[in-house]
Amino acid sequence: MSFLNTxxxxxxxxxxxxxxxxxxxxxxxxxxxxxxxxEDAYQLTVQLxxxxxxxxxxxxxxxxxxxxxxxAWAQPEGWTAIHRESAEAAYELVxxxxxxxxxxxxxxxxxxxxxxxxxPKAEAIKPRKITVS
Amino acid sequence: MRIIRYNQPYTxxxxxxxxxxxxxxxxxxxxxxxxLFASTLGDFTGTESRxxxxxxxxxxxxxxxxxxxxxxxxxxxxVELVDGSLxxxxxxxxxxxxxxxSFELKRSVTVPDNVQVDQIGAAYENGVLTVTLPKQExxxxxxxxxxxx
Numbered sequence: 001m002s003f004l005n006t007x008x009x010x011x012x013x014x015x016x017x018x019x020x021x022x023x024x025x026x027x028x029x030x031x032x033x034x035x036x037x038x039e040d041a042y043q044l045t046v047q048l049x050x051x052x053x054x055x056x057x058x059x060x061x062x063x064x065x066x067x068x069x070x071x072a073w074a075q076p077e078g079w080t081a082i083h084r085e086s087a088e089a090a091y092e093l094v095x096x097x098x099x100x101x102x103x104x105x106x107x108x109x110x111x112x113x114x115x116x117x118x119x120p121k122a123e124a125i126k127p128r129k130i131t132v133s
Numbered sequence: 134m135r136i137i138r139y140n141q142p143y144t145x146x147x148x149x150x151x152x153x154x155x156x157x158x159x160x161x162x163x164x165x166x167x168x169l170f171a172s173t174l175g176d177f178t179g180t181e182s183r184x185x186x187x188x189x190x191x192x193x194x195x196x197x198x199x200x201x202x203x204x205x206x207x208x209x210x211x212v213e214l215v216d217g218s219l220x221x222x223x224x225x226x227x228x229x230x231x232x233x234x235s236f237e238l239k240r241s242v243t244v245p246d247n248v249q250v251d252q253i254g255a256a257y258e259n260g261v262l263t264v265t266l267p268k269q270e271x272x273x274x275x276x277x278x279x280x281x282x
Contacts, residue, residue, distance in 0.1 A: 049201035049260035072259060078192040085186035086201055113203030113260015 028068075028092040035095070040126070042101075042119040048091050049113040056110060058117065060103050065119065067093045100125050185238050187221075196266040198242055203260030205238075212255050212264055218243045219264065 033046040044065070048056065051069035059066045070090045075081065101119050108117040190197040198219060202210065205223045213220045222239040248266045255264045 047203045047260075049203040052259050073261065075190065076192075079190040079197065080192065081188065081190050082196075083187075083189040086188055086199070087186075112205065112257070113201075 026070075027087075027089040029087060029089045031067075031069075031091040031093055033093055041121055044095070044115075044117040044119060046091075046093060046115040046117070047113065048110070048115055050086075051091065051110070051113065051115075053110055056115070058106075058108050058115075060101065060106055060119075062099050062103075063096055065095045065097070065101070065117075067091070067115065067117075069115075185240065187240055187242060189242065191268075194268060196245065196248065196268065198264040198266070200240070200262045200264075201260065202238065202257075202262050205257075205260075207257055210255075210257060210262060212253075212262075214244070214250060214253065217246070219266075221262065221264070 031046050031048055033044065036043040036045075046067055048067075048069045050071040050073055052072035055072045056069040057067070068090060069092075071088070100122055102122045105120045106117065108115060110116075186201045188199040190199070198221075200221050202221075202223050205225055209225070210221070210223045213222075218241045220239070220241045222237065224235050224237050226233060226235045244266055247269045249269050252267045253264065255262060257263075
């Protein structure tokens with residue numbers, strides 16, 4: 001199994017060390033997310049309730065895709081909280097990969113608190129037919 | 134998707150009871166009781182309806198209910214006030230190629246008595262539903278002057 005892991009780059013979730021080493025003082029939590037793989041791309045769906053476009057940041061480089069968002073709503077003055085179940089923490093999601101993505105063609109759409117990111121696979125990792133002479 | 138209770142197979146009569154081989158004579162009954170507890174206590178979250186976080190706030194004019202419901206279309210959200218409790222229900226449909234799954238999310242919140250029922254408003258923004266419940270104006274104590282004859 002480890003042979004397959006090195007030959008085929010995969011998108012996998014980073015270890016918790018990334019979250020601990022975060023410089024920001026606000027606590028972060030990992031949002032609910034789902035990755036679906038198609039032939040040409042990875043489809044990433046992240047649930048980010050309360051996050052608006054201007055408080056969302058999506059970055060991608062050769063080794064990781066990082067999504068961080070803050071809740072855009074602040075409790076107005078004069079409101080007293082009777083019962084709180086949601087957390088104040090910002091969302092952060094880091095997915096590591098090994099040069100598996102074509103960074104120029106990444107598309108992301110945020111609608112109604114759900115972020116859909118299309119991560120096209122890099123040409124190098126797409127399966128190709130090898131003709132035997 | 135149908136959920137079927139998984140019946141763990143347990144062997145009966147194959148293991149000799151008196152040798153204490155792997156199983157006691159009571160283990161069949163113990164397994165049944167464990168499964169009974171697991172199904173009774175573990176089904177509160179339920180596979181049919183999921184829980185979502187709900188916050189309650191108030192200020193002097195209104196009470197507010199904020200529910201985190203990402204990814205739901207506006208017509209799939211239903212907010213109903215029934216018998217003094219506000220029921221928020223939403224259906225999330227996910228299409229996965231040919232499969233279509235729908236999850237139902239449902240929660241009820243009790244509302245206090247002093248709510249102006251016909252002026253309740255709701256807004257859905259960024260995946261968060263905010264329901265505004267205006268309070269009735271407090272009945273001011275009426276001053277009655279009594280003329281003393």
